[in-house]
Amino acid sequence: MPARPRDLLSRLLAHWRSERAVTARFSLSTPWSLHSSGVEGALIRICSGAPYWLALDGTQPVQIEAGDIVMLPHGDAHTVASAPGLAPRPFQPLIATHQVGAHGDQPIVFSFGGDGPVTELFSLHLWMPEAGLAPLVDALPRLIVVRRRDVPMTSVLALxxxxxxxxxxxxxxxxxxxxxxxxxxxxxxxxxxHLRPLAERQASTLRGMQDPNIARALLQIHEHPERPWSVATLAAAGYLSRTVFSERFRRLVGMTPMQYLASHRMAVAAERLKDPAADLDRVAQAVGYESTKAFSRAFRRWNGKTPAEYCRRG
Incomplete structure (x- = not known):
């Protein structure tokens, strides 16, 4: 029996593991307001006690209740506050004062605010590998809120x-x-x-994963980027005709199958090139290129740098 879409999601995410994470607990007494200028990686936040408000820069604030799970997949700049409209203090000086050693080596804890009701804010800052999942991560919105009242399991995870x-x-x-x-x-x-409600979903990898046929093709790309895929072979993996597959893939994912394949291959290659001992021939072969020259040209079109220049960055 073909795998169900949710099983495919599990397989696609099987290797998506955080490289490291740092925890934090902030005891925030009303009135309070703090602004983050953004972080590298993702943030997950959960609170107990009094509710609070969260606003990404340039957006309207959203109220967050105790037990809700909040995720900022791209670590965007944002403000958290006991009420909208309060002048925020920057997070960073408070964090710098209360952390010991390099950021990520120690948990962070501090108290801030007035003498009103307290919000206990629990935070996880995650450093995620690219690991070929760039199209998936890019498809996530700037803010995801999973409500305790809507998903019973959420309250258990929050605790x-x-x-x-x-x-x-x-x-x-x-x-x-x-x-x-x-x-x-x-x-x-x-x-x-986040995948459950599909109404008005924009074309993205996540939307494509909800279609069983397209999801099977996506899974093959993620599990075997080295294979010599074509539209025809990917369509066959999805049990569709080439014409139907191409039209449905573009409509759901927002790009052609070969564009997605190229993007995924380059993301895998970029992750492998982070290793100083990476061998260019092996990296090229791992993403389906027999020639290092062809791989280097493709990588430069994707990144703007040759593989060698990319390895020397920073």
């Missing part, structure tokens, strides 16, 4: 995260691994719940 963050403050053996793996569970839950 688990709260306990985990509190435990990490003591830094017991294995706290960093436990945090990273809990983050992985949250990621799958958040993405799966």
């Amino acid at each position: 688990t995260v709260e306990s985990l963050v509190n435990q990490t403050l003591e830094q017991p053996p294995g706290w960093q691994l436990a945090t990273a793996r809990m983050s992985d569970l949250l990621l799958v839950h958040i993405v799966a719940e």
Whole structure:
């Protein structure tokens, strides 16, 4: 029996694991308002106590209730506050004052605000590998809110995260691994719940994954980027004619199958090239190129740099 779409989602996300994660607990007493200028990676936030408001820069604030799970997949700049309209203080000086060692090596905890009701804000900052998932990550919106009132499982996960963050403050053996793996569970839950409502969904990898036939082709691309795929062979993997497959893929995903394949291959290659010991011939072969010259040309079209220049960046 063909795999169900949700099984395909699990397989696509099987290797999507955070490289590392740092926890934080902020005790925020009304009135309070804090602004983050953005972070590298993703943020997941959960609160208990009093609700709060979150606004991405340039957007209207959204109220977040206790037990809701919030994710900022791209780490966008944002403000969190006890009420809209309060003048925010920057997060960074407070974090710098209360962290020990390099960011990511220690949990962060501080209190801030007035003498009113308290919001306990629990935060996970995740550093995610590209690992060939760039099209998937790019398809996620700037803000995802999974409501406790809509998804019963959310409240259970929220309590688990709260306990985990509190435990990490003591830094017991294995706290960093436990945090990273809990983050992985949250990621799958958040993405799966984000996929449920499809009304008015823009074309994206996520939308394509909801179609069983297109999802099978996407899975083949992700699991075997080295194969010599063509529109015809991808259509066959999705049990569709070439014409139907091409039209449906473009409509749902927002690009042609070969454009998606090229983008995914380059994202996989970029991740492999982060390794200083990476061999260019092997990287090229791993993403379906027999010639390093052809691979280098394709990589430069995608990135604006040759593989060698990309390896020397920073």
